[in-house]
Amino acid sequence: MLKLTKQITILFLLVFTLSSMTCEGEDDWRSRSNYKPTTMSRADFENSIKMSAPQTMKKAGKIYLKDNYMFIGDSNRGFHIYKNDNPENPVLIAFIEIPGVTDIAIRDDIFYANQAVDLIAFKLNVENQQVQIVKRIPNTFPELVSPDGYVQNVGQDQIVVDWN
Template sequence: MAQFRFDWPALAQPSVVNGALPSFIHVIIMSCLTAAITGLSKNSYWKIPATWLLINIGFELLQLKFVAISWLAGTFNLLDIVAACLAAALTGFYLNFQQNSNRRTSAFSIGLQLPIVLIGSLGITGSLIIDNCEYPNGKRTSCEVKPLYMPWDKIRKRNQVYFSADNANTETQSAINEGALIREYQEIHTPGKIYLFNDYLFVNDRFKGIYIFDNTDQTNPKYLAYVSVVGATDMEVLNGVMYVNSFTDIVAIELASPFSYQRSENLLPYPNAENWLPSNAYFSNKGERIEINENKGMVVGYEIKGGKRFFFWDVEL
């Protein structure tokens, strides 16, 4: 059952062992415990492990995608069934040896058999319930999530300054005449920091860029330009240069012609994206917990079992 995970990096064992070992152990332990309580009789040496094998297979099959039982958050794994079959076979041979050697274990009251079955079943379902997280859409499913990366080249190649053609500012008009890009005002989706510098007003559209307004008439600011900066949440102006964060980078834009745009990479620390996941959720790949690969880009969200995606911010991949 893929819900149980063992983290023994020093042993460097194959990942399939980590995933299938719990199923193997469960069949052996519950079969031996059942035999110890009920005692061994004719043919029980194979009936007991076979029963626990069927219970394990049943719960494993309930984790198939098309079954879609919401509280079973595990992931179907054929290796779990193979491990359970192997455990049942080994336990059967062991119990047969015990029976042939007349090493009978004392039998407890038959009234204890049902609680034992229930305990064994809960041993399976307990991990399924624990490995079950609630997501922003209100649904509960596996706590294993896949990180969604925005590649660095997509973040760092959007180095553009756009100007409005519909204003009387001489510097912006001069830039347009020299071939600068034109973009008229668009709605600010997620307003962030607001900054005043001389007669200019700067408004951060969070994680997208900075809008610049002529604030000479404070009752009616005029849109002048837009600076595209993916990941922007803060800004500062010093000596006529605007500095903006871009996730882990710092972007510097001159506020006069030629409005040069320069980027300094990796000046800021990479954030711990797991802090933004729902409680108990973690990044995983094929059932194995993983660390974020910073070389792939910035983690901007995650994908849960079933393919549903959630983003930390209003961004586009």
């Protein structure tokens, strides 16, 4: 019985010791990504949504149709807006910048999007190139993870909007 107790104690100590060990520090495994995070301060992040001139597509995403417009996602950057009066010849007219976005949904005249960690609802006036934020719910989604699966601990005032 004493021998069994010693074996269990040694096994427990071995498991405890191995489980509490870290290699070079607690957060080092998180910084081993081949990608670098692109971050924004919370204040800049919340004021970053705007319409701009047409831009070159970098990471094509989903396509949405609304009225006479076509929206093509550009992952973590925004949406390209096409005038789609003639579906055989859509014309690129603008870009809506939404850092950290990967998807939108549209219901009636409200657009819903994930902007990195936040859920936003907004109205869009393409003719006047205006974006009106209707609602923002901070920290609805988890932090963006790098393409190779790492998380970057950037602090409370910083938001990861992309990985390069």
